[in-house]
Each structure stands twice: as C-alpha cells, then as structure tokens.
Amino acid sequence: MGEMAVNRVLERLQQANCKMTPQRMAVLQVLEENQGRHLTAEQIFLMVKHRMPLIGMATVYRTLELFAGLGVLNKASFDEARFRYEFGEEDRHRHHHLMCVECGEIAELEEDLLHSLERQVEESGFQVLDHALVIYGRCARCRGLA
Amino acid sequence: MGEMAVNRVLERLQQANCKMTPQRMAVLQVLEENQGRHLTAEQIFLMVKHRMPLIGMATVYRTLELFAGLGVLNKASFDEARFRYEFGEEDRHRHHHLMCVECGEIAELEEDLLHSLERQVEESGFQVLDHALVIYGRCARCRGLA
C-alpha cells in the first residue's frame, strides 16, 4: 500500500541527487496517508511531529519545497494567506477544486474541462503551461441538502 | 473621466455608513488611474504616497479592505505570497487571468467560458458563488513571437 508512491519519490530523489532520510520519509508517509486532502504546512508539520517529535518546522518546509520541485507534490493557493499541499500523481495538477466558503472543505473535480478554453488561449500566442481553477460556493452539506 | 467610478464608491460608502476622506480619495484615484492592472498593496501604497506623503501603510490596507468589502475592488491571489488588487465594475469577478511565468505580466480573458462547467457543478448540489481561474504560461512577448 503506497509502495508505488514511495517508489516514485525515491526515483525522483535519485535523479535529483538527493537522499531519502528518516525526516523525508516521515513527511512522505503523512502525505501518502492523506492523499486527496489539501493540507497546510502546519497541518502536515503537526502530523509528522506526532510520529517524529524532534523534527523541526524548517525541515518540513524544506521537504515540501523539495517534493514540489520533484513534481510529486502540488503547492496551491486557495485565496487564503497561505499555501496548501496535495500529494498525488504527476498529472493531477490539471484538476479543479470546489471550495465551500462556509466550512472551508475542498472537493475535487476530476475532469479537466478546460481543453477547448486553453486551445483558444493558445491561438492568441500565449503558451499554456498550467492552470488553476477554484470554484467558490456552498457545499451540499452546508446547504442542508442531505 | 472616472466620474462614474468615483460616484459608485461614494454611493457604497454611504450605504455602509462610511465617509469619504482625503486618504480614501487618494487611494481611489490611484486605483482608478490604474484600471486594468493587478497591483500589490505595496505598489498602491507607493503611488498613493507620492501624492500624499504622510499617508501610512495601515491606512492603505484598511482602505483596500474597505473597498473590497464594498464590492468595488477585487482582491485576488495569483499563487504568489501576496494579494493583488484590481479595481473595476462589480461583475468583473467573473473574468479569467493569464499569467506569464517569465515576466509576471497578467492579462485578462474577457469572456467567461465556464458557464457550462458551472452548470455541471451545480447539478452535484454545490451552489456556485464565484470562481477564480488563472492560466499560467509564457506570453507572446517572452516567447519572442513579435
């Protein structure tokens, strides 16, 4: 379970001439056990700290930066004053998010529905590399719809 | 020129039981003279400071927060560590942005091409209130295309 995720990270670390360390492994495990969530650095730090009490915040930030650079972690902004991180497959940066303005919950929209839009944009001479779409609103639960 | 923008702000200020002050007017003028741009608080502060040297940063932040609350100023995040502000018509929150990762320039996409996407989302029970779409890439100029 999670083998492949860990292996992918190990592979990328080697390619980048970086080592796997106990700290990095602890962060990796937390990320992997929380796939699908969109965590803040602080949330990640607290979870890692739980299993490795001596780890420092700076190491967590460094590791997040490293993993993001390796392309296995997505660092994203949701119009808050801080970043959130989501672990996952390489190509997951092309999905969208629904954020509930009431409870803060972030859900995902699996399909990438922007292909035609991006094609239009490229016709104007702008080379599209990535995109970020967040839809704000109220989730079904907060609306009392079941 | 810019009459209507100023008038709209005056109107909203009254509705909210707030006064127009020289400081707020200075910020407003700077915003209005820079319509179409996506400025940081610091950029705005420097421009305002130029015409009102005694103004403080805190007042600028307070005013930006106030204007955003009045719905005449859009406070947006572009995956940087700070916010940018754009002044404009009330409904301009439904447009999209193209950000060049090389020069940082932000261009706009006038059409809102997300209606069908949002309709789909609403079918899932999520009530859409707003959205933010930023497309990252390289602008024509940075690509050397004329």
Next chain:
DNA sequence: AGAGATAATGAGAATCATTATCGCTGACTG
C-alpha cells in the same frame, strides 16, 4: 462657534507564514 461623540488616521508593535543562517551531526569516500 463650542463641546462632545465618533470615525479615521499614522506609527509602530504584533502576528503569521515562510525563508535564511549557522553550527553540528552522521553517513559516505578514499
């Protein structure tokens, strides 16, 4: 005009997230 009530301001401190610095340790190299 004067007095009091209240809103707004400017300076600077405080806060929050993030990044840089630095001395140390521990794993590999030769």
Next chain:
DNA sequence: CAGTCAGCGATAATGATTCTCATTATCTCT
C-alpha cells in the same frame, strides 16, 4: 581513520498583513 558534505534543528530574519493605541478630523447638536 580523517575529510567532506548533505541534511538537520534551532533560531533569527523576512515580508505581508493586521492590530493597538494615542491623536486628529469630522459630524451633530446646541
């Protein structure tokens, strides 16, 4: 067994934003 050096933790520093508080401007009612 040194020697090197990436990675570490503690802590200081930074940058953006917000808060606090004493002072000032504005408004209202005499």
